[in-house]
Structure formats: structure tokens, C-alpha cells
């Protein structure tokens with residue numbers, strides 16, 4: 001038997017850890033890459049679409065990949081407290097990994113505009129929750145300042161260990177597909193995750209060009225990577241923003257960002273320069289999605305494929321479907337969309353956009369069977 005113990009153990013040789021580093025892990029990573037069946041059938045174009053379901057990480061988002069690295073290193077360096085600004089998912093991950101490590105977490109979140117599930121997580125894990133009368137960008141400015149003169153480690157994605165952890169999603173995708181996809185689509189807020197994926201793909205391309213034949217430590221020779229047969233290709237990186245929070249589309253910072261996809265309600269991205277470089281080097285692009293397009297894609301994915309992601313995550317699929325229909329993503333392509341967070345994070349948005357409400361009936365056999373017969377196709 002081989003127990004999975006998280007991505008640091010899995011990719012130890014490619015991450016900044018030492019042999020004797022005490023790893024803070026909740027078993028993150030190894031998320032499913034699900035091939036879409038029903039949605040592609042309704043497209044004119046022959047395209048393979050996969051979703052990387054990062055919502056199945058321990059706290060329900062991709063942030064766990066970065067947080068296991070950031071907290072592991074913070075603890076190794078003797079830190080007793082961490083701090084972050086967050087639209088919700090980073091704070092949930094920070095709170096959970098701090099609890100696991102036995103250190104303190106301070107999370108700075110916008111007053112309102114944070115999904116209930118995320119707030120519940122930070123509270124349950126015992127973080128000190130500081131709600132500011134401002135948005136994420138205000139919080140980011142404040143925590144950077146605080147971390148510069150207080151003994152707390154900043155664990156936002158400006159912490160370099162975060163991106164190191166997050167790059168492992170690209171490793172997993174290559175191992176499963178046997179190569180990199182042609183297009184990788186992600187929702188973009190601070191643009192840390194799109195940058196992290198590019199780092200991961202670039203490292204793998206460099207490795208494969210060295211004709212690596214050693215079996216990886218985890219699978220002991222069972223993954224496609226083990227044969228050394230990997231093609232050194234890298235995908236075009238495509239980043240989608242919500243229209244009301246789309247600084248990469250405007251070509252400038254946005255001072256009053258707004259969107260139903262609260263996770264990416266960000267007007268001053270922290271990885272601005274790196275993300276433009278990723279676009280350039282990968283031959284990719286940025287685009288924007290309207291809120292109703294995002295919600296429609298979230299619903300489509302849930303209804304047609306059985307996969308429930310949060311609104312921000314659905315921007316990757318919404319944008320990809322539009323670009324497949326227009327031919328910008330050509331027929332014959334293999335496309336991966338990252339679903340960054342779990343749909344359960346934001347039940348309020350899900351319920352309020354559902355047209356069909358529960359059918360209310362008495363607790364009697366007649367009523368229940370009638371309700372079923374009424375709705376049989």
C-alpha cells in the first residue's frame with residue numbers, strides 16, 4: 001500500500017523543502033482531472049475538454065496547494081503566526097493549515113461580499129477574523145504593511161512558496177494526459193495561479209528535454225511520466241476575468257471592482273508583471289466574462305456533468321466555451337479548465353440563481369409520488 005500524504009511528499013524533489021523539514025499537510029493535491037462528456041457533444045467543434053477539480057482539495061480550493069508550502073516554510077523558519085488578506089478561500093486555507101501547525105492565523109476579509117462557506121471555515125478553524133470596511137485590494141495593502149513590521153508571516157501569493165506549491169497542479173495534469181494540454185484556461189484575480197501553472201509547465205518541459213527516465217517517487221513507475229516519453233510542450237495560458245473586475249482587459253488597475261464571483265473581485269492584481277509575461281511567453285490571452293455568463297457556465301457544468309464549482313471557477317469554462325465556439329481555440333485542441341473552488345463554498349449564490357425551487361408537499365405517499373410522476377420526463 002502507498003498512502004498519499006500530500007503534494008510536498010509527492011513532489012519533494014521539485015519543491016523548496018529540506019530532508020528534515022516538518023511538513024504541514026492535510027493531504028492536498030491529487031485532484032481529479034475530469035473529461036467532460038455532455039457539454040462537448042453540444043459544440044460544433046471537436047475539442048477535448050477536461051476540468052481540473054481543485055474544489056476537492058481539503059479546504060475546497062486550490063489555495064491548499066500553496067498553503068501547505070507557505071505554512072511548512074513559515075513553521076520551519078520559526079514563525080508563530082501567519083496573516084493574509086482574502087476574498088475567502090485563502091483565509092479558509094490559512095486558518096486550516098495554521099490550526100494543523102498549531103500556530104495563529106489572522107485573516108483580513110472584506111466586509112460583506114464573502115461567501116458564507118468560506119467565512120464559516122475561517123471561524124471554525126479558530127482564525128482571528130478581521131473584517132475591514134473595504135475591499136480585497138485595501139486588505140492586501142494593509143497586510144503587506146503589517147507583515148513588514150510585526151512578527152507574522154504573510155501567506156498571500158506574494159509569498160514565493162505559495163506559487164511553488166501551486167505549480168504542482170501542472171505536474172499532475174501532465175502525468176495524467178501524458179503531455180501538456182494545448183490550452184489551459186483559468187479564472188484570474190491576482191494572477192498568482194496562472195503564473196504558478198506556467199512555472200510548473202515550464203519546469204516539466206525542461207525536464208522532459210533532459211530525457212528523464214527515472215520513475216517518480218510516488219507512483220513507482222506507473223504514471224506516464226515514468227517512461228520519460230513526455231513531449232516538452234507547454235500550453236497557451238488563457239486567463240478570464242469577471243467584466244466588473246478586469247484590470248488585465250482594461251490594461252490598468254481597477255479601483256472599484258465588482259462581480260458576483262466574489263473570489264475574483266480584485267482590481268489591483270499582485271502578480272501583474274508576471275502574468276503579462278506568462279501571456280507573452282505562452283502565446284495566450286486574457287479575456288473577460290459577464291456575470292450572467294459565469295453563472296450560466298456554473299449551472300451548465302452542474303446540470304450536464306455533475307460537477308459543482310463556485311462562480312469564480314466557472315469563468316474558466318465560460319470563457320473557454322466562448323473561445324471554442326468562435327474558433328479562437330481551434331478544433332482538435334485539448335483544453336484544461338481549472339475549477340479553482342468547490343460549489344459548496346457559496347450556497348447563497350447557487351440557491352438564488354436556481355429557477356426551480358423545491359416542490360413543497362405534505363409528508364404523504366400520494367403527494368410525494370404525484371410530485372415524482374409530474375416531473376418524470
Ligand code: F0G
Nearest residue numbers: 086087089090189190191192193340341
Ligand atoms: N478562483 C478562486 C475560487 C479564488 O479564490 C481565486 C483567488 C481565484 C480564482 C484567482 O486566483 O488570484 O491566483 O488569480 N482567491 C484569493 C483569495 C484572492 O483570497 O481567496 P489568482
